Amino acid sequence: MSHKSRIHYSVLNSSISGGIYVLKMLAQFISRSLFIYFLGKELLGLNGLFTSILNMLSLTELGIGTSIIYSLYKPLNEKDDHQIKALMSLYKKIYTTIGIIVGILGLMLVPFLHIFIESASEINGLYYYYILFLLNSVISYFFTYNRSLLNADQRSYISAINDFIFQLLVIIVQAFVLFLGKGYAFFLIVQIIGTLLSNITISIRVNKEFHYLKDVPIMKLPKETVATLKKNTIGNLSSKIGQIIVNGTDSLLISIFVSLASVGIYSNYFLIVSSVQQLCVQITNSITASIGNVAVAGDEEHGFAVYKKHYFVSFSLLYFSSTSLMIALDPFIHLWLGSSYLLSKATMLAIVVNFIVKLFRQTPLVFIDAYGLAWIQRWKAIVESIANLTFSLLFLIVFDLGIVGVMLGTILSSLMTVSWYEPYVVFKYGINKPFGTYLRITSRYLLILLFTLLLTYSVNNQIEILGIVGLLIRLSVGLVIALLIYLIVFKNDDEFLSIMLIVKKLLKR
Numbered sequence: 001m002s003h004k005s006r007i008h009y010s011v012l013n014s015s016i017s018g019g020i021y022v023l024k025m026l027a028q029f030i031s032r033s034l035f036i037y038f039l040g041k042e043l044l045g046l047n048g049l050f051t052s053i054l055n056m057l058s059l060t061e062l063g064i065g066t067s068i069i070y071s072l073y074k075p076l077n078e079k080d081d082h083q084i085k086a087l088m089s090l091y092k093k094i095y096t097t098i099g100i101i102v103g104i105l106g107l108m109l110v111p112f113l114h115i116f117i118e119s120a121s122e123i124n125g126l127y128y129y130y131i132l133f134l135l136n137s138v139i140s141y142f143f144t145y146n147r148s149l150l151n152a153d154q155r156s157y158i159s160a161i162n163d164f165i166f167q168l169l170v171i172i173v174q175a176f177v178l179f180l181g182k183g184y185a186f187f188l189i190v191q192i193i194g195t196l197l198s199n200i201t202i203s204i205r206v207n208k209e210f211h212y213l214k215d216v217p218i219m220k221l222p223k224e225t226v227a228t229l230k231k232n233t234i235g236n237l238s239s240k241i242g243q244i245i246v247n248g249t250d251s252l253l254i255s256i257f258v259s260l261a262s263v264g265i266y267s268n269y270f271l272i273v274s275s276v277q278q279l280c281v282q283i284t285n286s287i288t289a290s291i292g293n294v295a296v297a298g299d300e301e302h303g304f305a306v307y308k309k310h311y312f313v314s315f316s317l318l319y320f321s322s323t324s325l326m327i328a329l330d331p332f333i334h335l336w337l338g339s340s341y342l343l344s345k346a347t348m349l350a351i352v353v354n355f356i357v358k359l360f361r362q363t364p365l366v367f368i369d370a371y372g373l374a375w376i377q378r379w380k381a382i383v384e385s386i387a388n389l390t391f392s393l394l395f396l397i398v399f400d401l402g403i404v405g406v407m408l409g410t411i412l413s414s415l416m417t418v419s420w421y422e423p424y425v426v427f428k429y430g431i432n433k434p435f436g437t438y439l440r441i442t443s444r445y446l447l448i449l450l451f452t453l454l455l456t457y458s459v460n461n462q463i464e465i466l467g468i469v470g471l472l473i474r475l476s477v478g479l480v481i482a483l484l485i486y487l488i489v490f491k492n493d494d495e496f497l498s499i500m501l502i503v504k505k506l507l508k509r
Contacts, residue, residue, distance in 0.1 A: 016157035016160060016161065020157075020160045020161060020164045021160075021275075021278060021279045021282045022279065023164060023168075024164055024167060024275075025275045025279065027167060027168055027171050028171075028271065028275065029271075029336075030171065031171045031174065031175070032044075032268070033336070033337075034174070034175050034178050035047070035178075035187075036337065038178040038179075038181075039178070039183075039184055039187070041261050041264045042123070042260060042261060042264065043184055043264075044263075044264035044267060044268075045255070045259075045260040045261055045262070045263035045264030045265075045267065046117070046123065046126075046129065046260065047264075047267070048251050048263045048264060048266070048267035048270070049116060049117065049251050049252070049255050049260065049263055050129070050130060050133040051133075051251070052248050052249065052250070052252050053109065053116070053252070054102075054106065054133065054134065054137045055247070055248040069148045069151055069152045069369075070369060070370070070372045071087055071225060071228065071229055072084065072087055072148065072149065072152035072153075073152055073370075075087070076152055076153055081212060081213060081216045082216055082217070082218075082219040083219065083221070083222075083225070084149070084210075084213060085213045085216045085217075085218055085219075086218055086219050086220070086221045087221070087225075088145065088146075088148075088149060088213070089218050090221065091145040091148060092145050094145075095142070095144065095145045096141070098141050099138050099139075099140075099141030099142050100138075102134075102137060102138050102141065103134065103135075103138040106134040106137070106138070107131075107134070110127055110130065110131075113126065113127065113130060115256075116252055116255055116256060117255060117260055125184070125185060128185060129184055129185065129188065132185060132188040132189060132192065133188060135192055136188065136191050136192045136195050139192060139195050139196050140195050140199070142199060143199035143200060143202065143203040144199050144202075146202055146203045146205075146206035146207075147159045147202060147206075149206055149210060150202075150206060155209075158202075158205060158209075159202055160282075162198060162202050162205065163198060163202075166194050166195075166197060166198035166201070167194070167198075169194060170190055170191055170193075170194035173190045173194075174190045174191070177190055228372065231374075231375035245384075245385035245388060245389065246384060246385060246414070247410075249388075249389070249392075250266075250270075250406050250407075250410065251263050251266070251267070253392055253393075253396060253406050254266055254402075254403055254406060257396045257397075257402070258402050258403060262402075262403065265341050265343060266343065266403055268333060268336075268337060268341055269329065269333065269343060269347075269348070269351055270351075272325075272329065272332070272333075273325060273329075273351055273352070273354075273355050276321050276324075276325065276355070277321075277358060279321075280314070280317040280318065280321060280359055280362070281362060283313075283317065284313060284314050284317070284362055284363070284366060300431055300432045300433075303371075303430065303431040304431045304433050307363065307367060307426070307431055308441070308494075308495050309495050309498060309499060310363050310366065310367075311363040311441065311495075312490075312493070312495035312496065312499070313499065314359065314362045314363045315360075315445050316486075317359070318356060318359040318360065318362075318449070319445075319448075319449055319452065319482065319486065320479065320482060320483075321355075321359075322355060322356050322359075322449065322453065323452060323453060323456055323478055323479065323482045324475060324478070324479065325352050325355065326349075326352050326453055326456070326457055326478075327456060327457065327460050327474050327475055327478040328471055328474060328475050328478075329348055329351075329352065330342060330345070330348055331470065331471045331474065332471065335467070335468060335471060343403065344404070346404050347402075347403050347404050347407065350403075350404050350407035351407060353407075353411055354407050354410055354411050356449070357411055357414045357415065357419060358414070360419065360442070360445075361414070361418060361419060361422055363423075364422035364423040364425070364426050365422060367426045367430055367431075368422060368425060368426060368430075371426070371429075371430040373425050373426065373429055373430055376425050376429050377421065377422065377425045380417060380418055380421045381418070383417050384414065384417040384418050385413075387412070387413035387416055387417055388409055388410055388413035388414075389409070390409075390413075391408065391409035391412050391413055392405060392406050392408075392409030392410070393409075394409070395408050395409055396409075423435070423438045423442075424438075448485070448489055451485070452481070452482050452485050452486075455481060455485075456477075456478040456481050456482060459477060459478070459481060460474045460477060460478055463477065
């Protein structure tokens with residue numbers, strides 16, 4: 001694939017994925033509003049809790065998805081149809097097995113649900129709801145392996161469009177169900193049907209796009225490919241454990257140590273922040289396959305140049321999104337749901353800081369996947385997980401900090417472990433550059449971000465206008481200040497100029 005085509009597909013994936021994700025965010029807010037109106041705060045908390053429990057069960061994926069996508073880069077680049085089919089056949093078998101394992105483990109958790117939910121006996125249909133939620137999770141594993149081929153071939157936009165169409169249809173039908181007063185069970189059944197149809201549709205599309213694979217006999221994978229796959233799988237398993245424990249246990253801890261209703265309130269903030277985070281991730285992750293092609297070529301100087309550009313784009317997204325969240329998160333929640341759904345200022349601040357820490361990790365994570373470096377950093381997530389649980393329980397039990405304590409535990413564990421180690425792995429084993437280079441770039445970005453957040457937050461505290469007009473004024477003032485600082489600081493940077501050049505060329509087309 002040529003350099004020009006890599007840029008073309010990167011921009012195509014980024015723009016379509018980003019645009020669709022914005023629409024998905026709007027659809028999610030409509031769905032959440034209807035959910036709260038018709039089903040209430042407690043079932044909202046239950047929905048968030050079930051999501052966390054089943055996210056923990058997704059640990060059984062073992063990181064095989066990322067490993068096989070990495071393994072597909074080279075055969076796709078070399079048009080090795082036999083190896084592509086062999087990998088896809090293996091992926092299908094593994095994901096079918098995973099779906100069965102998730103179902104079995106999920107059923108084994110049924111007798112223990114009361115441990116996570118203090119008011120379990122007061123919720124009618126609790127176990128029935130859980131089984132439906134579990135069924136949706138299990139179904140998601142079947143057929144979904146086909147998406148990996150599209151992602152590795154730099155056509156993730158096809159999957160993004162497919163998923164959005166079905167998500168929109170599901171939300172429309174769910175709204176109709178809620179208006180008819182059918183309740184939470186029917187709400188979940190509609191979700192199950194939508195998941196199944198979405199996976200079947202994407203499978204049909206992949207079979208059509210890669211129809212030539214039907215005529216290719218399945219070959220035995222080379223030993224070196226299997227060895228690399230095993231090592232990356234083990235490395236990704238470690239990373240998966242860290243992600244599940246750090247991100248998946250927040251709602252569990254809040255439910256156990258605070259209340260189920262608090263899980264529902266926190267989940268609204270989480271929906272907004274994670275939606276913004278995933279939008280940024282969608283834009284940056286959509287060029288992972290392009291980075292994978294650079295990694296296969298083995299050009300370290302080119303790899304470093306791509307890293308700096310990617311990091312700059314990721315920081316730019318982080319810069320403007322964190323500024324917007326700091327200014328508008330509380331006012332938006334107040335307008336959307338009312339004052340009873342607001343968290344404390346300290347909690348809001350901790351949520352935004354956690355968001356910033358996560359997004360600063362995005363570029364190193366993308367390069368770890370693209371360069372196949374999961375094996376090297378296989379132990380880091382274990383250390384992160386232990387640190388996260390230790391800090392969270394300390395802040396919850398000893399200091400009784402509630403949701404703030406959970407956030408602080410996540411922030412501190414990330415800063416002490418993965419936030420520095422992941423870029424270290426990329427610089428040492430991927431692009432082969434001094435780690436001090438990363439520290440200088442990141443320190444500069446952090447100082448600029450901190451200055452901008454303090455200035456915009458201070459200025460906006462002087463604005464006393466309430467309501468939607470006040471929210472729009474706050475956002476406008478904050479973003480104008482942020483944009484002026486951004487242009488003053490970066491207008492002569494090579495990364496800024498090169499990205500602007502690409503944008504101008506695309507606009508001319």
